[in-house]
Amino acid sequence: MSEIICKDVFVEFPSFSRKSKKLNLKKNKKQFTSSTIVALDCLNFSIYKGDRVGLIGKNGSGKSTLLKMLAGVYVPKSGSVIINSPMEGLFETGAGIDQDATGYENIPLLMAFREIPMSHYDKVVTDVEQFTELGDALYRPIRTYSQGMKLRIAFTIATYSLDNKILLMDEIMGVGDQKFKRKSQKRMLRIMTKAATFVLASHSLELLKTYCSRGIVLEQGKIVFDGSINDAINFNSKLNN
Amino acid sequence: MTLKNFFLDIFLGIKKYNFWMTYGINDIKTKYRRTKLGQWWITLSVALFLFIIGGFFKGAFYADFDIYLAYLSVGYISWLFMQDCVNGGCNILIQSKSFLLQKSWPISIFIFRFIYREIIILLHHAVLLIPIFLWLGYSPRMSSIVLSLCGLILTIFTAIWVSLFLSIICLKYRDLPLFIQSLMRMAFFATPVIWIDRNIGRIGELMILYNPFTYFIKIIRDPLLGYGFPSEAWIIAIIISIICFFISLTALSITKNKLNYWF
Numbered sequence: 001m002s003e004i005i006c007k008d009v010f011v012e013f014p015s016f017s018r019k020s021k022k023l024n025l026k027k028n029k030k031q032f033t034s035s036t037i038v039a040l041d042c043l044n045f046s047i048y049k050g051d052r053v054g055l056i057g058k059n060g061s062g063k064s065t066l067l068k069m070l071a072g073v074y075v076p077k078s079g080s081v082i083i084n085s086p087m088e089g090l091f092e093t094g095a096g097i098d099q100d101a102t103g104y105e106n107i108p109l110l111m112a113f114r115e116i117p118m119s120h121y122d123k124v125v126t127d128v129e130q131f132t133e134l135g136d137a138l139y140r141p142i143r144t145y146s147q148g149m150k151l152r153i154a155f156t157i158a159t160y161s162l163d164n165k166i167l168l169m170d171e172i173m174g175v176g177d178q179k180f181k182r183k184s185q186k187r188m189l190r191i192m193t194k195a196a197t198f199v200l201a202s203h204s205l206e207l208l209k210t211y212c213s214r215g216i217v218l219e220q221g222k223i224v225f226d227g228s229i230n231d232a233i234n235f236n237s238k239l240n241n
Numbered sequence: 242m243t244l245k246n247f248f249l250d251i252f253l254g255i256k257k258y259n260f261w262m263t264y265g266i267n268d269i270k271t272k273y274r275r276t277k278l279g280q281w282w283i284t285l286s287v288a289l290f291l292f293i294i295g296g297f298f299k300g301a302f303y304a305d306f307d308i309y310l311a312y313l314s315v316g317y318i319s320w321l322f323m324q325d326c327v328n329g330g331c332n333i334l335i336q337s338k339s340f341l342l343q344k345s346w347p348i349s350i351f352i353f354r355f356i357y358r359e360i361i362i363l364l365h366h367a368v369l370l371i372p373i374f375l376w377l378g379y380s381p382r383m384s385s386i387v388l389s390l391c392g393l394i395l396t397i398f399t400a401i402w403v404s405l406f407l408s409i410i411c412l413k414y415r416d417l418p419l420f421i422q423s424l425m426r427m428a429f430f431a432t433p434v435i436w437i438d439r440n441i442g443r444i445g446e447l448m449i450l451y452n453p454f455t456y457f458i459k460i461i462r463d464p465l466l467g468y469g470f471p472s473e474a475w476i477i478a479i480i481i482s483i484i485c486f487f488i489s490l491t492a493l494s495i496t497k498n499k500l501n502y503w504f
Contacts, residue, residue: 041344072345073496087344095339098267100274112263
């Protein structure tokens with residue numbers, strides 16, 4: 001059964017740059033460049049239940065835009081997207097964090113952000129205390145934390161409850177120290193056994209090989225390859241060479 | 242986006258109350274974190290304004306200090322709510338970027354977060370009315386309080402739609418928040434808050450007639466001060482409120498799918 005069906009999906013961004021318009025007007029009044037940037041160009045694909053999809057491509061190829069389009073952030077200008085299960089996106093771990101509040105004070109905020117019921121508060125606090133291993137640092141304002149420490153809290157709460165959801169992730173697995181990376185990989189593998197479908201955008205071949213079975217290669221907003229993850233990685237390396 | 246989706250957006254916004262209540266309270270905590278008085282600075286700053294301005298201006302309007310202080314207190318507290326809703330409303334979606342670019346949200350959730358925060362601030366201001374009225378020896382009748390509260394509810398209802406519309410339009414046109422803030426500074430002097438609306442001449446009358454804030458201040462202030470029920474102001478305030486509702490309904494219906502492209 002298809003979890004996600006995309007037909008002729010087209011996404012473009014308006015460019016609010018006044019400078020580029022002026023420069024082009026000076027050169028030639030008739031050659032007025034478009035004030036939009038095409039991000040996804042007529043994408044057609046389906047993702048089935050249980051698929052572990054890796055999105056591969058250079059910076060600006062459309063990986064993040066595709067993930068955010070699937071998460072409902074960007075509504076396509078044309079084409080259709082059918083999604084048959086609830087989604088959870090992990091794009092930016094800092095979203096929803098109050099820098100001046102302590103680690104503990106941020107827990108209810110991040111729970112509200114991730115729509116975790118407040119009845120789970122005690123369980124989430126225990127999970128954060130055990131998984132992050134931040135100890136007394138949880139009493140300090142988040143602004144005193146290193147990037148890795150912030151990630152620990154955000155990642156723990158973001159991944160608290162992902163059962164039976166389509167999971168969309170953008171690179172966030174690659175941050176943090178080695179010990180936390182190993183811990184978070186274990187947690188992700190556990191979550192992935194519960195999450196029916198999974199889409200990960202990453203530049204890390206190691207991560208893609210670990211988590212994904214299928215690879216989609218994007219180039220300038222178009223799908224140029226869709227197949228097994230190893231074939232997709234090989235295709236991508238040939239494309240870049 | 243259809244009309245049905247507009248109401249669905251509002252419904253989902255209300256349903257996800259946990260989000261806007263948690264973040265709304267946190268907004269207040271963030272502002273006054275590390276201060277000794279905490280959120281009571283909200284009350285203290287307005288108290289200072291009322292007593293200093295109340296003392297200075299009473300002579301200018303040949304009014305008793307008692308009457309003028311009550312008039313100024315209710316008017317200024319109502320004005321502050323409206324001013325903050327307009328000024329802050331412009332930046333609601335601009336400041337919600339980190340949320341909006343994470344997943345699909347009902348837009349109204351950010352409006353409710355903002356209005357909830359402004360209501361908490363308003364309550365901190367309104368607390369001042371109790372000692373002021375006690376000090377002046379003035380006790381409004383229960384019916385006056387209820388009528389005044391009804392006026393406040395209509396004002397809050399209107400503020401939701403005004404801030405929704407402003408947040409949308411200001412997301413696209415980034416000069417607008419600055420322009421609107423400049424207008425609001427002038428609007429304060431064009432609204433009967435520190436001055437009393439009698440013997441104000443032709444220009445003053447026109448200023449009151451075409452100033453929407455006047456009607457909302459009247460429906461809150463007049464009953465509470467025992468000036469009776471301002472029926473004309475109520476009718477105009479209801480009309481303004483309905484117009485604001487339909488403008489924001491249209492704006493959200495047209496732009497909902499485009500908003501995230503404007504960051």
